[in-house]
Amino acid sequence: MKKIVIAVLAACMLTAPLMAADMSHSASAADQKSRKDECLLYAKKCSSSVDSIQDNIRKLNKEIQKGTKTYSPEELKRLDAKLQEANAILEKMMSNP
Secondary structure, three states, X not given: OHHHHHHHHHHXXXXXXXXHHHHHHOOOHHHHHOOOOHHHHHXXXXXXXXXXXXXXXXXXXXXXXXXXXXXXXXXXXXXXXXXXXXXXXHHHXXXXX
């Protein structure tokens, strides 16, 4: 009986940190909607992500739609400038054979 209790407690101790880490990383839907995408805005925390021009344009549009609830007016201007630049690059790529 003692061995069973010890085995169950050991299993709980091994899985508790994993469950706690999972809970701390998961955010509510409302929190994710109001979260800024620092990769698009400041080129931070994006060392492992590589997006196509089209994906980048989609992400920029999505972030701009969040508006002033998430971003300051100057951050929105910066995102809009990046969107215009990405659109210009895509147009240039599509027009050159």
